[in-house]
Amino acid sequence: MLTPPAALEALLFASGEPLDKKQLAKLLGITHAELTVALKALAQQLGGHGISIIETDGEIEMRTAPEASALVKKLRESELSRDLGKASMETLAVVAYHEGATRGEIDWVRGVNSSTSLRTLLMRGLIEGREDERDKRRVRYALTTEALAHLGICSANELPRFTELRAGAHAVVEAEKGVVEETV
Secondary structure, three states, rough: OHHHHHHHHHHHHOOOOOEEEHHHHHHOOOOOOOHHHHHHHHHHHOOOHHHHHHEEEEEEEEEEOOHHHHHHHHHHHHHHOOOOOHHHHHHHHHHHHHHOEHHHHHHHHHOOOOOHHHHHHHHHOEEEEEEOOOOOOOEEEEEEEHHHHHHHHHHHHHHHHHHHHHHHHHHHHHHHHHHHHHHO
């Protein structure tokens, strides 16, 4: 059985994003006061390591330590110098042919989690994320001019079979939405 600090560390590491303190306390089955103690113990354990805990009034996140910023910068620069992999190219294609796709739609089309590919494409400036006007919790992704330049085209319309594949992508997504709405 994990100690509260170890369980807290596992949850923060697995999430990769800030977690609400109330949610963490509930997941761990501890009180807010016990969460504060576990958080303090975890922060002490991580002292002198490459990871630190970032805390706001309502959220906690595990991040790289400020002292590691130079190393992280080197890593990011090396990531940006590499060619795009197959997963990132697939993700870029989904965004290109289904402008305004959400991460859920991209994952559904690809059949796998696309968060790493989206992060890579965002870091390289090949896609941009915009808040969904109908649902502020979602982000919709679109190609940037940098992506068009990377692909050697001036407009997304120049992509192979663009009109046909874009229409197909929209039809599939709309049909899937209809199935989901019927089951709800």
